[in-house]
Amino acid sequence: MVDTTPTTVRSRRNLRWIAAGALSVCLGGLGAALLYANTSNAISVVAINHTVYRDEVITSDDVKITSVAAPIGVDVVPAGDLENIIGKTALTDLTEGGLLNPRSVGDPVIAAGAVRVGLRLDPGRLPTQTLLPGTGVRLVPVAGDSGAPPSGGSVVAVVASVPQLQSDGAALLDVTVATADGERVAQLAAANQLAILQLPQAPK
Template identity: 40%
Template sequence: MLLDHQPTKADITPPASPRPDAVQLRARRSPRLIALGILSVVLGALGAGALYSMNTHNADVVVMTRDVVRGDRIQASDLAVVSVPAGLTMETSSSAKMGEMVGQTARSDLPAGSFPVARHLGEDPIPEGRSLIGIRLTPGRLPTADLPPGTLVQLISLAENDDSVTDAVVASSPILLDDGSGHLLDVTVADAAAPSVATLAATDLLVLIAVGEG
């Protein structure tokens, strides 16, 4: 017996369209990463603002135009004015003080491009009829108080059978040695006393005391 085969109905449901390559599923964003991103943007903006402020707020300061060695008198041609960032941490002198510097004597070497300040300059440390002597004094042989240039002092001999006292004037403030073993300073004395003071200083036989004026 022949079976009556009836054709089945074709499936007319359209196939699912593939997702275009450009369409991606949205990933979940980490709140921590979002916070870090915002913080980076804020810090970047602050840094840019600080840099802009430093570059736009300048100060006019005095600079050396050539090398000047210690003891030389400052000439107007030795100085110039330059503009530097106002936030510069290096010690400088305002351009308004440049006129005061002309005619003063360099207390230390001032290379071209350096910024001179008040402690680098002063009156001529070697007046007429006087000699400049560098001495080293161990702790206990000079006052602990400040001894700025111009301080009147006396140098007392510790040599045997020598109780001489020499009047002197501080030319440069005492500087503590790196090892703490003593202080170095310059003083001026009368030309006649210079040889004996130099000898006593070389043999570590001096004591310095500060005295008042008059």
């Protein structure tokens, strides 16, 4: 009588290999389908390249374009709006590597205990380098048109708008100061008795 046991074991092993191969093919096909679906649904959005803290101005180095699968229920900024984001102020801390939420950026907000004052400065009374919103400055009282020096010390402020150069060389800009200093700064500005010093900025 012939022993058929080895043939049976071999047949079972072959079936297992066939089943394993079929499963691998199915999984590979599923993975390819998912990859294709994610790729076909990818959109270009604005992402955070470097961490930006609240009240800091967003520069071109802080943001980048990235492609992601279309997020569901998540607000993002389309890549086409990148130029509109640069120069805006971070309203919340923006973490490196995250996607930019449109509600996280905007114009500078006046905090409680502060006021905003408009200045008109003659040529030579502010740095030639552009002062971006969020830049810390010191407002220094100087002699005005009358030549009489004003009383009182300097005032720390934060630039709230990019200076706008006028045809006569003067610059218009807004600054934010403590409420207690607002009235005095406004009076000095009206009398043309202010100059600006830029303060050292903390590195990012």
